[in-house]
Amino acid sequence: MYPRFVERRIQEALADTRAVMICGPRQSGKTTLAQQVADANRPFVTLDEATALRAATADPVGFVRGFDRAVIDEVQCAPDLILAIKAAVDEDPRPGRFLLTGSANLMTLPRVADSLAGRMSIIRLLPLAQAELRDTPSSFLAHAFAGKWPQATTPAVGDDEVDIVIEDDDGRIVGVEAKASATVSNGDFSGMRRLASACGDRFVLGLVLYDHSRTVPFGERLVAAPVSTLWSGE
Numbered sequence: 001m002y003p004r005f006v007e008r009r010i011q012e013a014l015a016d017t018r019a020v021m022i023c024g025p026r027q028s029g030k031t032t033l034a035q036q037v038a039d040a041n042r043p044f045v046t047l048d049e050a051t052a053l054r055a056a057t058a059d060p061v062g063f064v065r066g067f068d069r070a071v072i073d074e075v076q077c078a079p080d081l082i083l084a085i086k087a088a089v090d091e092d093p094r095p096g097r098f099l100l101t102g103s104a105n106l107m108t109l110p111r112v113a114d115s116l117a118g119r120m121s122i123i124r125l126l127p128l129a130q131a132e133l134r135d136t137p138s139s140f141l142a143h144a145f146a147g148k149w150p151q152a153t154t155p156a157v158g159d160d161e162v163d164i165v166i167e168d169d170d171g172r173i174v175g176v177e178a179k180a181s182a183t184v185s186n187g188d189f190s191g192m193r194r195l196a197s198a199c200g201d202r203f204v205l206g207l208v209l210y211d212h213s214r215t216v217p218f219g220e221r222l223v224a225a226p227v228s229t230l231w232s233g234e
Contacts (some may be wrong), residue, residue, distance in 0.1 A: 002132050004033050011037070013121035014096035018089035021075075021100045021116075024125035030101040031073050033125065037099055038071040046073035053077055060084035069097050076102040086115045125126055130231030138231050141166070144174040144205050162191045162206075173199045177207040184224040192222055215233045 010033070013020045022030050038044035045067075047053045056063045056078040064084040075081055089097055100120075102149065131138040145168055164176040176196045179188065187200040192206030208218075216224045 002034075002128055003135055004029065004125070005129075005132060005137065006123060007033060007036065010099070010123055014099060017097050017119075017121040018093055018095055019085060019098040019100065019116060019120040020096070021102060021104050021120055021122045022125050023122060024206060025127070026103065028125050028127045030125055034073055034099060034101050036073045042069040042071055042075065042096075042099065042201075043067070044071045046121070047077040048074050056081055059085065064088045065096075071099045071101075072102045075100045082115050086119065089119050130228075134231060136231070138196075140230050141174075144176075144207065145172055162195050165195065171202055172204045173202050174204050177208045178227065179208060181209045182213075184208050184210050184216065184218070186218060188224075189218050189222050196221065 010020060010022065014037075022034060023028055035044055045052050047056055057080070060078065062083045064081065072081070085098055085100075102157045129138075132215065144166070162175040162177055166174045166176065173195070175192050177188070177191065181220065188208050192208070196203040196206060203221060206222045208222075208224045209230065210224055211227060212224075213226050213228075215226065215229075218224060
């Protein structure tokens with residue numbers, strides 16, 4: 001079983017919010033993660049099972065009243081449960097009463113978004129990240145905002161846009177670009193140089209991630225780094 005780094009956020013949300021929703025695409029691991037959270041005091045029920053779905057659809061209010069706390073999987077299969085859950089948590093506002101899982105498009109339904117506004121925390125789950133597969137928390141952002149990068153070698157002697165611009169709470173800026181190539185040229189940093197010029201002292205580091213194993217500096221605060229640094233714990 002691979003660790004999911006988001007599990008801590010779910011436990012924290014259950015401690016202070018009446019309902020928590022794990023939403024994400026199919027095969028992202030929502031059901032598996034919800035089963036890990038379920039226990040004797042918070043039983044797991046999935047609406048993928050025909051009997052449970054029929055019960056939830058026929059009498060949503062009665063279905064919800066049957067639980068003090070519960071993990072309800074695939075809640076998008078019975079959208080009318082949302083109103084029943086709203087009524088239940090309004091009547092008994094203890095935190096952590098319901099952990100729900102559902103597809104991302106469930107939250108686009110107006111009655112869903114409106115019904116549980118202020119009553120539910122939403123945790124978005126994506127498929128397993130490389131850092132989770134390796135059971136090693138990524139240190140990518142810590143390295144980036146420290147303005148340093150390990151394993152730098154001899155400096156090597158595009159586009160003008162930067163793919164991702166990250167700003168921390170102190171206003172410091174890190175630029176990140178990704179290339180599906182094993183080589184990087186000086187021209188690949190043209191957008192980074194424009195970003196650095198615009199941000200001045202706020203600019204900490206410009207990274208171009210590429211398909212290679214070497215880290216190569218391209219000037220002050222500009223580095224080409226292996227894409228594997230995204231999930232490396234070093």
